[in-house]
Amino acid sequence: MEFIRVSRGVLVLALSFLVANASLVTASDEPWSKYIHSPASRNVSPVGVHSIEGNVSVRNCSSGRQVIRLQAGSRISLDFGVEVGGHVSFNAKSASSSPLSLAYAESPYFVREISDDTGATPGMDWDSAYNITLDDGHAERAVWYHTPSERFRGGFRFLTLNALEDVVVFNVTCEIGFAPNMADLRSGTGYFYAGDADADILNRIWYAGAYTIQTNIAPADTGRWLPQVRPGWAYNATLSVASPALVDGAKRDRAIWPGDLGIQGPIAMMAYGAPGRESVRNSLATLLHYQNATTGMLPFAGPATGSFRSGARSDTYHTWALISMYDYAVWSGDEAWVAEHWASIARGVEYVTARLDAETGLQEQVNENDWARRYTGGFNSALNALNYHALASLATLAGPGEQARSWGQAAARIKRQYNALLWDGATGMYRDNPESGLHAQDGNSLALLYGLAETGAQRAAVSEGLERNWNGIGPRLLRRLWGYLLDEGSGLFTGSTFVEGLAANGSLYYRSERSYKYDAAYTSLAHGWSSGPTTALVTGVLGLRLEEIGGRRWSLRPQLGEQLKSVQAGFETGLGWFEGKVTVGEDGDVEVEVTAPKGTKGRIVFPDAAKGRVRVNGREFRRQPEETVLVMDLEM
Incomplete structure (x- = not known):
């Protein structure tokens, strides 16, 4: 089955005139x-009932709270309206001390008696439902319940209450756990607004992307515990050396991945200002902490991953980490941070320059781990496009001297050889490798993004070539793919955040057999790398x-x-x-x-x-x- 990796947006066209000098805008009245x-509060209640099965009654009190009465064997699914995440609490009254189980879902498609999966399994039932135990079960009075620390649930929109015994439940609340460094979750300083009548979808896309990133700003003690609990889940592992950090997904993996950080980092800093910069800085601190002291190589992933535990390495993700360091320097303006970490950054760059082939000027991809695309290895186009951007960009931070000169020369040679060895004039696209018949999306998209194409004719040809891979869903412009994620695919997605990827037919069977084992419930629906349009x-x-x-x-x-x-x-x-x-x-x-x-x-x-x-x-x-x-x- 084909799949689309949601990644970047598009460009359009216009013109200009006038200049000013003002201060921050506030969004409240804009x-x-x-x-x-x-959310306006860290304690949010469901906005409605998604579905009911069995004997359930719901009464809305004048105080605004909902009182839910369930008979044994029935269930109710509550809708929070948007993606949320954190700890659930409620009051319950029952003769039994174990009257309920809880199930969580991001997608309306998977609202059921068990939860979405945080571990891929063919049965789509890894997490199952969580059986709660009340400290003191009484039919006469209510008992307050709060999920324990290990049952932190990073991302969900729907909460299902399964009645194991007769029970009355009220005051259901989610205590928001993401972005703990923001006292007001709506105080993001960045904004975007297109004022045209038919531009509503563009505004919605920008803010859904920003919110996706916010749900990925995670407390350091909410990583996925390994080995994973089964059945169930445990999310109280340490994911970074400082808190909070920017992770790849709200539901899972809840870990630092440099490839994701390259997309997420600029958005976090653009949309959320200082709190966003802090999350990026802490993520980079984690990567630098675990940098290989001998080779200078940066880790493939953060510590809350099986890839980290197994010592897996990645050439592309090493370079993505360097790009993220450059991005942080640009957005923060923190010259003291650059000076403090320059020796480590330089060692990371030298890891790349030492591996540039003397004959071709390109790096051979030996550590092939990536986001699981096929046909990695060799003088891979995506890897060398990333290397070009990292070397050219970091040379500008090096200041005058030998470092800047040598890195700049290496970048210039990569660009020349990229065009000499990878350009296929017959198709008007770049090959994935010098002898390859594959013209990969990533290598060609990165060539446009980072300015590797040398002429306007090349740029136009690559754009046209990439369009030949598009289908009825995307990624043709923002309105097609990301509009589908917000509107046409409303029966599958959250309506407030962006999915990590989807099958070419628009379903959730992303990556199918590729590590996901055809487990559509494993797909993350609030995944930062999909927020490129922001x-x-x-x-x-x-x-x-x-x-x-x-x-x-x-x-x-x-x-x-x-x-x-x-x-x-x-x-x-x-x-x-x-x-x-x-x-x-x-x-x-x-x-x-x-x-x-x-x-x-x-x-x-x-x-x-x-x-x-x-x-x-x-x-x-x-x-x-x-x-x-x-x-x-x-x-x-």
């Missing part, structure tokens, strides 16, 4: 506040990008296209607040407002459609007749 999924809408559509550490240099290259007329977004880095607004009037005039910290330098780039003249803060800019774009350099 038009985009309605898209925020984050980045793409800001850096691609609005076009607001950070170019140097902290955003000391930035650029705005809006690409709205004909369908979008109004887009704005803002976020904070360690240097301060950045914000961009682009509005296209009915007469075609385009207004751009930019906010950036004092002392930063920016570049605004207007595409070919920007004819004539543009005025920025009273200064007039003219595009000369021979110019195809208008470029303005600004100092804030």
